[in-house]
Amino acid sequence: MRIIKLKKDNLSPFLEIISVEADLWAPVQKGDKHVFKVVDDFSKVELNTTRTILPPRKIFLPPTFSMFNISEKGYKEDLSHIKKRILFGIHPCDIHGLLILDNLFKQAYLDPYYLEARKNTLILGLSCWPDEYCFAKSTNTHIIEEGFDLFFTDLKDFFLVWIGSSQGDDLIRLKPELFDENLTDKDIQTYINWHTERDKAYKWSINFTVLPDLIELKYMDPLWEKLGNSCLACGSCTNVCPTCNCYNIMDKQFLGGKDGKMIRHWDACTLEEYSEVAGGENFRKKRSDRLKLWYTHKLQAYISKYGKPSCVGCGRCIATCPVDINVRTVGKALLGEEEDAFWVRLNMEVTK
C-alpha cells in the first residue's frame, strides 16, 4: 500500500477541498465528550479524541429512518437519507466495527440501506491513543489493514497517509501539492517509535481466546443472575456498541391520509419485549438471560462463525453502562478475576 506524508497544517485545506462534493463527518466536541457530526468549520475537527458517544454506525444506519414511502400505489423504496459522505477521524477499532457489520448485512441477503450508505461514504481513518478504557490490542483491532480509503497516522508534526483505495487516491489528486511523496529515514523512525509507544500505552488487556469456552462452561453460573439483578435494561450498551445491529420496524401513517412510511429504528436485545412472541411467550424474560444473549453474541457466537469476537475493544460499554456491566467486568467475572468489591458495588448502587 502506498504511504505518503501530509504536513499538519495542510490537513484543514485538504478537508476543505474534499468536502466540496460531500458532507464531511468528523469528531467534534460535545460537552466533555465527542460526537461525529457534519462539519463545515474545519478548525472544530478534533484530532485527539478517544471514542465518540455513539459509534459511526449512526451515520450508516441512523437511529430511525424511513425504508419505504407507502401510498395507495404501494411501497416505494426510500433512500433519501443516504447522501455522498466522507467520514474523517474514524479510529481502527471503529473501522473494524464496520467490517463486522458488513458481514452481518451481507449474510444471505444484501441490506440495501446499509450497503448503499457504505458505498456512498468514503472512510478516512485516523490513528488514536488509548485511554484507560480502550483494549483494542486485546481484540487485535488497534491496527487496520483494510476497510479505508485513506488512513492518517498522527505523528505530531505530520501525518503518514496510507492510500487504501483508488477513490482515496482520487481525493489526494484533488490537490497533490499538499502531500509529500518522499519519506525520510527520520520519518520512518518516528513512525516506528510511535508504534512501539502506542502498543505500550494500552492500560489493560483481557484474554479473549479463552472466553468462548468460559461462556459455555459458566452458562449456568450464578454470576449471570447477579449481573441480571443489577442491569437496568436501559439498552445503552447496545446503542453505543459499534457492532450491535438489531433493529425494529413499524409503520407510521400520516395524519388523516392513507400515506405513510415504514420506519426502521434501533432496538436492543437487553430490552424486555425484544424476544416476546404472540401469546405473551417470552424466551428471555429474565434480564440475566438477555445479558447472556448479548455477551454470548459478542464473545462466543460471532467467533464460531467468523473466527473473531464481535467486540472491537472500543471501551464504549465501559464508559457508558450506569451500573458497570461491560465487556471488562463480565470478561473478568468469567475469568474469576473480578474483585469482591465489584460484586458488592454492583448489587448496591449506581456507579456513574
Next chain:
Amino acid sequence: MNGENKHLTHDNPFLPEPARIVRTYYLTEDVKFFQVRIVDMEKAHSFNYRPGQFAMISVVGAGEAPFSISSTPSRPGLLEFCIRKAGAVTNALFRMKENDLIGFRGPYGNGVPVEKMKDKDIIIVVGGLGAAPLRSVLLYSLDNRDQFRRISLLHGAKKPAEMIFREEFFALKQREDLECHLVVDEDDTGTWTENIGVVTTLFSLLKEIDPVNTYALVCGPPIMYKFVIKELVKLNIPKDQILMTLERRMKCGVGKCGHCAIDYIYTCLDGPVFTYWDVIHMRELI
C-alpha cells in the same frame, strides 16, 4: 447459513410484493384461512418454495409479521395461510376482505428437507396452530405419494371446534395410504367420534415403526415439544431425523434485525426447522 433462498426479483429484499386475498374464512373462532395470489402473474406462477418455509405479510399502517406457508408447492399459483388473531398485524388482516391487497415477501427460512425424506416413513405430529406449517408437508407428501413410504398424521387440539382444518383431515381419514389419528383434550360437544386425551396418547395407535427409516416432524405450542420428543426418542427415531419448526420473534426474515438470534444461528435463515440434535446443542431453542 442458508444462502440459496433469493427474494423475488427485487434488489430490495424488504420490499413487499402486492398480493390479493382470493379467499378468506374462519377455521376456528380465532384462526382465519387466507388464500392469496401474487398480483404479478409471472411472479405468481414462477414463485417456488419448500414446505415449512414462511413469508412476511404486511398490511399498510399495521406492519409486517411472519407466517408459515400452509399450501404446498405442488399446487402452484395460490398461497395459503392460517392466521391466529394476536395483535396489530393479525387484527388488521382479520378485517380484510376478499379482493383486498396485502404485502408479501419470501419465501424465507430453510424449510423441511423433503429430498432427504424420500423413500422414508413420515410421522407428522401437530398441536393446535402447528398445523399451519405441517399441512404444507402433509399435502406435499400426499401429492408426491410414490416418493414416500408410510405417512402418518397425529393431530391434537384442545376442543373439536379448535381443530384447524378439521373437515380436511376428516376427509383424509378415508385415504388408505395415510394413517390419520385425531385427538382432542376434551369434547365439549358430545359428538366427537375420535380420540380424547393429549396428542402423545396417539403414539400407542401407531403400527410398528421402522425407526431408522423414519422422519418425524413436530409443530405445536412450546410445551408440546418436550412430551412428544420423549415419545419419539423412545421409539428410537434418530435425533437428527426428528424435525421441529420453532417460533421466534422475527422482524425482518432475512438475517438482519437480530430478533430471532439464538447463539450463533438466526432462526429466520438457519431455521425455523431444526432437528432435535440441533436443539440439544443450542441451549435456548426450546
